[in-house]
Amino acid sequence: MTEPRGPVDSSRVPRFAGPATFARLPRLDEVGHADVAVVGVPFDSGVSYRPGARFGPSAVREASRLLRPYHPGLDISPFAAQQVADGGDVACNPFAIGEAVETIEAAASGLTANGTRLVTIGGDHTIALPLLRAAARRHGPVALLHFDAHLDTWDTYFGAEYTHGTPFRRAVEEGLLDTEAVSHVGTRGPLYGKQDLDEDKRLGFGIVTSADVMRRGVDEVVDALRQRIGDRPLYVSIDIDVLDPAHAPGTGTPEAGGLTSRELLEILRGLAGADLIGADVVEVAPAYDHAEITAVAASHVAYDLVTLMAARPGREA
Numbered sequence: 001m002t003e004p005r006g007p008v009d010s011s012r013v014p015r016f017a018g019p020a021t022f023a024r025l026p027r028l029d030e031v032g033h034a035d036v037a038v039v040g041v042p043f044d045s046g047v048s049y050r051p052g053a054r055f056g057p058s059a060v061r062e063a064s065r066l067l068r069p070y071h072p073g074l075d076i077s078p079f080a081a082q083q084v085a086d087g088g089d090v091a092c093n094p095f096a097i098g099e100a101v102e103t104i105e106a107a108a109s110g111l112t113a114n115g116t117r118l119v120t121i122g123g124d125h126t127i128a129l130p131l132l133r134a135a136a137r138r139h140g141p142v143a144l145l146h147f148d149a150h151l152d153t154w155d156t157y158f159g160a161e162y163t164h165g166t167p168f169r170r171a172v173e174e175g176l177l178d179t180e181a182v183s184h185v186g187t188r189g190p191l192y193g194k195q196d197l198d199e200d201k202r203l204g205f206g207i208v209t210s211a212d213v214m215r216r217g218v219d220e221v222v223d224a225l226r227q228r229i230g231d232r233p234l235y236v237s238i239d240i241d242v243l244d245p246a247h248a249p250g251t252g253t254p255e256a257g258g259l260t261s262r263e264l265l266e267i268l269r270g271l272a273g274a275d276l277i278g279a280d281v282v283e284v285a286p287a288y289d290h291a292e293i294t295a296v297a298a299s300h301v302a303y304d305l306v307t308l309m310a311a312r313p314g315r316e317a
């Protein structure tokens with residue numbers, strides 16, 4: 001096997017120079033095959049409040065210029081352990097949500113056909129549904145860890161089935177998830193009614209609220225989550241609004257009382273060894289960001305996801 005091609009050397013070419021691929025990695029078409037591809041989905045036609053997550057992928061790539069190749073927390077050099085590449089953006093129709101959902105599913109299926117694992121940068125949370133469809137087609141029903149202020153298991157908005165508030169209800173209905181192992185982490189904030197929680201529970205979800213993370217602490221939360229996941233194939237979906245607006249102001253539906261970026265990163269690191277088959281980071285809306293706070297957080301979260309994939313190579317690698 002040839003050595004993986006890593007990022008541009010920032011001691012030779014300043015990190016603020018040149019095109020912003022994720023972490024200054026090569027493009028997928030430059031390396032041919034990747035074990036892990038970071039892919040953008042600039043789609044935000046499913047939002048219920050502030051738009052703008054269509055600019056998330058480019059903002060996260062820009063903010064990722066400062067990432068370095070060694071992860072001390074996990075003692076891994078993720079770009080040396082495996083070939084990681086930037087897979088570019090999925091071009092989807094901003095005027096037709098159903099068509100966009102099909103385009104995203106087809107793109108994800110194509111990109112993963114030879115065993116490549118995806119870390120997808122959104123885009124709004126609508127995109128998790130087609131990504132899960134592609135994942136379940138390869139792996140069967142998957143375990144899900146869903147980091148979010150919101151449940152995203154609502155039924156419809158204005159009669160629409162495909163929105164950023166409904167992907168996980170659709171995913172359960174379609175049999176994409178192993179409902180013995182689906183959890184929300186970081187939920188908080190007002191709901192439409194108590195029935196939101198009842199219906200979510202009926203769908204099979206467990207909940208670790210934002211307040212639970214604060215009260216129980218990261219280690220206990222990680223233990224509980226890992227027990228529920230077991231050795232199932234795991235998909236991790238991270239809505240950046242799981243972070244407190246102080247840590248992620250640049251998002252479409254902010255809720256007070258969220259996780260710190262430190263708590264989120266530590267929970268992710270606690271997942272090392274899990275069979276992570278795919279992941280997304282969604283809902284970064286740069287127009288509401290300040291000083292790249294949100295985009296930097298999202299770039300580090302994506303880096304940790306790539307590193308978790310290096311910590312346990314894919315079954316098909």
Ligand SMILES: N=C(N)NCCCC(=O)O
Pocket residue numbers: 048049124125150152164165239241252253283
């Ligand atoms: N940010 C996501 N994914 N969903 C939020 C939906 C909340 C609402 O419109 O009531």
Ligand SMILES: [Zn+2]
Pocket residue numbers: 148149150239241242253283
């Ligand atoms: Zn959310």
Ligand SMILES: [Zn+2]
Pocket residue numbers: 125148150152164239283
């Ligand atoms: Zn969400």
